Amino acid sequence: MACRITEFVIDCADPRLLADFWCEVLGYVEIDQEDGYVEIGPPGTGSGGPQPTLVFGPGTEPKREKLRLHLDVSPTDRDQDAELQRLLDAGARKVDIGQTGAETWHVLADPEGNEFCLLRRRVEAVKST
Template identity: 75%
Template sequence: MACRITELVIDCADPQRLGDFWCEVLGYVELGWDGADLEIGPPGGFGGPLPTLVLSRSDEPKRGKLPLHLDVNPTDRDQDAELERLLAAGARPADVGQTGEESWHVLADPEGNEFCLLRRRVDAVDSPGAAD
């Protein structure tokens, strides 16, 4: 028997702002609030093949490079078009020491959390209850 990742928790100053951003990026929806924490996830909700994100309100600012970051891949367009979409949604380029020769783009979300946009296009994962 094994485990699987069902939730990722991200400390942030503004859960609503960050939730709106990641819902736009991932096609997620707001699942609900638990006090000051916002959970977002696929339209099918918790427990499906995709993890939910819990955006946990914190007054402690991010310090330096995070030991964990997210990688995302486009599902319905090429990398250049997806980069434009992510920048329009509020992402910004981030410099973590890359050379410029990489096949991926390093970006930061509205609170400065780095993530990478990879080149390879992948199939979207259908979650239970997702609209057709």
Template identity: 70%
Template structure:
């Protein structure tokens, strides 16, 4: 596979929101608010979508997450997953916290030598807890 060189554009886009289809937006929003230290920014009264993000609100450096209700069943592995890093504790302590919040370990064929942990959220969406602590 040949990689294309990256050019530094004069103007670029950035990710502002990630929309995640789910069966229970309130439950998933509550879980991810606890995981990320986010707050609920908006609830769409018409369709029940819940947007969460940093206390500063939409448009900052971190994208917001929008949990959009769907009745469609999850079909296999999602083509995108979230990676998280602890900010105020080591990886083992953060793993323990995430499991208490309702995350569950996921077996994706790990060898046991990985520096990360694969987990699933309350609706079975995979995410990884990486080793590095970010400030």
């Protein structure tokens, strides 16, 4: 037997803002909301499905340094340039962490400054069950 990652919990100042942003980015839907926490995941699967859900919870501690963990996302239905524009339009912003310009990915931040990368490689969307 082994474990499986079922959810990522992200502390933030505004759980609703980040849940809405990441629903737009990932095509997720709200699964649950309780005690200030908002859980989102793939449509039609709910908690415990094949992909981890994201849980945004209220936190007051501001980010002070580089996170030890970040998310990478890959486009599913368009090229990287079109997906970059879609993410920027949704509220992401470009972040300079010392890139050289030769990278095949873009470093972005969500509305609260959490860094994530948009990769070039296009992947197939996971089908809902």
